[in-house]
Amino acid sequence: MRHRRRLSRALGAWVVALAAAGSASAEHKAGHGPFGDPPWPEARHAERTTHTLAYDIDVPSFQLVLARHLYEAYPGRVLRGNLPPVLHAVVFTEARLDATGQVVQVEVLREPAGSPEVAPWLRALIRRAAPYPVPAGLGQETVWWREVWLVDRSARLQAMSLSKGQR
Numbered sequence: 001m002r003h004r005r006r007l008s009r010a011l012g013a014w015v016v017a018l019a020a021a022g023s024a025s026a027e028h029k030a031g032h033g034p035f036g037d038p039p040w041p042e043a044r045h046a047e048r049t050t051h052t053l054a055y056d057i058d059v060p061s062f063q064l065v066l067a068r069h070l071y072e073a074y075p076g077r078v079l080r081g082n083l084p085p086v087l088h089a090v091v092f093t094e095a096r097l098d099a100t101g102q103v104v105q106v107e108v109l110r111e112p113a114g115s116p117e118v119a120p121w122l123r124a125l126i127r128r129a130a131p132y133p134v135p136a137g138l139g140q141e142t143v144w145w146r147e148v149w150l151v152d153r154s155a156r157l158q159a160m161s162l163s164k165g166q167r
Contacts, residue, residue: 034155035117041073041129060161065133066097066145067159073129079150079158083166089118089151093126097143101131104142118151125157 071078089112096105106126108119134143148160158164 034153035115035121062135062143063145063147063161067147067161069132070126070129070159071162074125077125077156079152079156082164083150083158084152085166087150088112088153089115089149091118091122091149091151093122093147093149095126095145095147097130097132097134097145099134099141101134103127103130103132109146112151115151121155122149122151122157 090110091108091112092110094107094109095103098104103126106123108123111119132145150158150160150163
């Protein structure tokens with residue numbers, strides 16, 4: 001009798017866990033949860049302007065400028081300090097920006113296998129943070145911005161170029 005009760009409880013717990021997992025995946029499909037609909041930048045879009053840097057800048061330094069711009073657009077989404085020991089996703093992106101700082105293209109070079117919801121969310125974050133700063137004298141050329149994004153389960157991120165490392 002005891003064995004049957006234990007088995008019944010275990011089976012009940014398994015059914016509850018399975019139902020919760022199903023509702024979590026349905027939640028992501030429906031656009032809810034931390035990686036659902038990507039938010040608009042927290043800074044008012046009308047108040048932000050295209051920044052033109054008045055000096056020539058080397059590529060690695062300019063990558064930092066672009067990452068900081070995204071941080072300024074989404075201050076509540078930034079993982080401050082050291083990263084937690086376990087991350088939800090690591091995503092490699094490549095964005096192409098035109099001479100006005102608008103995003104022309106965002107490619108995900110490495111999607112996280114266990115977290116398919118992160119890549120589209122991150123693409124939208126990058127696009128919605130435009131216009132980005134552009135270096136002086138860019139003309140009609142485009143700028144390629146490659147970055148590795150470290151993302152936790154609560155949809156907060158840190159750029160590898162600005163990372164403080166893990167705890």
